[in-house]
Amino acid sequence: MTTSTSARVNNKSNGNSYFSLTVRSSRVAVMITTFFSIALNLISCSPRADSVQPEDTIEVYTISGTRITAGIDSNSTLKSVAPFPIGAAINPRLLSSIPLYKETLQREYNSVSSENCFKMNQIQPKAGGFYWKDTDALVNFAKESNMRVHGHTLIYYKSLPEWVTSFQGDSLAWENLMKTHIQTVVGRYKGVVTSWDVVNEAFEDDGTLRRSVWYEKLGADYIARCFQYAHQADPRALLFYNENVVGKPKKLTAVLALVNNLKKRGIAIHGIGVQMHININTSEEALTTDVRQFVNTGLLVHISELDIRMNPTYSTNFTLTNALQTRHALKYKNVAKLYRSVVPKSQQFGITNWNVGDADSWLRKTSPCEDYPLLFSDNYSRKPAYYGFIQGLTN
Ligand code: G3I
Secondary structure (H helix, E strand, O other): OOEEEEEEEEOOOOOOEEEEEEEEEOHHHHHHOOOOOOOOOOEOOOOOOOOOOOOOOEOEEEEOOEEEEOOEOOOOOHHHHOOOOEEEEEOHHHHHHOHHHHHHHHHHOOEEEEOOOOOHHHHOOEOOEOOOHHHHHHHHHHHHOOOEEEEEEEEEOOOOOHHHHOOOOOHHHHHHHHHHHHHHHHHHOOOOOOEEEEEEOOEOOOOOEOOOHHHHHHOOOHHHHHHHHHHHHOOOOEEEEEEOOOOOHHHHHHHHHHHHHHHHOOOOOOEEEEEEEEEOOOOHHHHHHHHHHHHOOOOEEEEEEEEEEOOOOOOOOOOOOHHHHHHHHHHHHHHHHHHHHHOOHHHEEEEEEOOOEHHHOHHHHHOOOOOOOOOEOOOOOEOHHHHHHHHHHHO
8 A cells, every 4th residue: 555645736838847745655654654643744834934823734645546635535625615605706718618627616616706707898898889798608607506606897997998998978978888887787697696896996005096087087976876876786786895905004994984984875885805916925914904904894805806926026037846835825724714713704705716727817917927826726736725725714
């Protein structure tokens, strides 16, 4: 009998394996290390003092071909162990072109968000000309896979079609444009899309309102009206404000003021999306403080866009080491743990990863530098980060 321990992630782009550990032992060794006690601590933790606790370890090992990690059995998946929905932002075109993309989603996730297909430039590329093919594919996939659908996003300063950026009209015409967009999209998916990021990233880092086309044409209260229009179109949909606040305290304060103001005015807002595009050096203390302040609003809290960069300095000489993968895994673990410990169950809307495999990540497309920010490798194998996340969801 041979006990083999391995963790391997492949880099599709160059075909090389960038992380591979293998331990084989004889029957005698297996007897010594009994089934329940051999937690071969393959990836030992050499943490930064500010990022992980000394007791944090990631255990990934295989016994007679069966992969085990601490606290889970080989049939465990993200959705089977998590006490709240686990989502991925997806690109519906990959569902048909990459079978493993679809399989991984169906096996691991019970919620999907849309990375881009609900954005205005994709769903209404021409004035009044709505393109439903991708969003229909997404919701049909979710239905057949028994997944929740979160719509991202109705009103955003970016990803606008040219007909909007060049639109000429008075404030009434702009109001009508915005309202019609929201109500057409929400109305089509009434009762199907559970929740929406109604407005995304309305603030600058200094806490002032972003001078978006919406602000310029419609004034500061356009945000409140977006929520009202969405609520009219589907009174049962859960409505979120989504923002990138990590490490941006002034913006966070502005978001809190906004949502508290909406609540006070009786405008339907049900949750806050806390984007989490972080890196292996991001401090858990800061994340905890941020999330705690959102919890205090009493609204649902969604970690809406989780990815963790391994190469925070965008180094062109990046080398993927085991130590980096360990830190990456621990960061995923700690994010899951903090969500479970800081957000009361009644406010846990879930955690959404910002796509599935590393090769699908926006970071690969927007940065010329190497990075491996997600839970699955380019070929959709489970990475150490996956096991770290699982541990954070369970322990
Ligand atoms: O649609 C064109 C396609 O026709 C063309 O072939 C392709 C060539 O690269 O570009 C395609 O559009 C790109 C689109 O992603 C789809 O891949 C856009 O240029 C690109 O700007 C767009 O980037 C998206 C970005 O938002 C802007 O909308 C990223 O994929 C997406 O991950 C990112 O997501 C945002 C969230 O919405 C809000 N929070 C931050 C997060 C990360 O930036």
